Amino acid sequence: MALPPVIARFLPERFAKSSPVVTHVRLQGAIGMGSPLRPGLNFKDVEPLLQRAFSRKGIAAVALSINSPGGSTVQSALIASRIRQLAEKHKVPVLVFCEDVAASGGYWLACAGDEIHADESSIVGSIGVIAASFGFVDALSKLGIERRVHTAGENKSILDPFQPEKEEDVERLLAIQGDVHQAFKALVRSRRAGKLKGDEAELFSGAFWAGREALARGLIDGIGHLHGVLASRFGPKLVLKSITPSSGWMLKRLGFAASAGEGLVDALETRALFRRFGL
16 A cells, blocks of 8 residues: 655655655755845755755656746856756756746756746746946046056956946957857757747847747746646655755855845845846
8 A cells, every 4th residue: 555645755765665756956046146144046055955856766856946037147057057967867857847937047047957847927038148237437526536446457447337338348248248148049959959939039039938928939848837747747646855955054144244235235136137027
């Protein structure tokens, strides 16, 4: 007689073979950004969770819940690459579930999955690169403040917000963005090979869509939620094992070393990223 999932969850795996086990990791927040009270996503903190999720013996799959508006391209690439390495090493399928938003770097993470599911109202896409700042060219002089900058290297102070914008500086930035965009597009083409629909100029324009439109464009594989999709796939005896940070990790992240001002800036940056998608 099969054991109820509630009981099987707490028994050694050899006694619960009749209940398929799926490990679950939540990836939430801006990527590479955060504050002591609002942790972001970065490779250093996420990688141990992924290791635990994939290393559990006898699992049927790893499920990832993603709720991220993006952030650091490098951290997105590091995390997504590690997911694929572990999936191939352990020969375990990866099922991704988009929540409020999986856009920009959040969609980069989603592409690490073998399947991507989303809610009808999830925001998906934004395959592009952005850099934004302000110009304060006249602000200091009006306040009677003299700014002094000394550099070794003629390009060390490019895009300084307190100096007039230079055409050559903008061209340099756009060239870098173009390289990063090409890497993003190559990843999406590779991971969504044979599934993308429509004009690539639109798909890779930085535009984003709600769930149904994302599905129509092949950016996701289905409309559905974590528990419903997993129950349909693995049956009612499924045991879902959440992989969460240890309390020591949380206490470290909640440490009081960072200043309140830095925390406020991080929180504002994170909020601005989410607001780009109406959230």
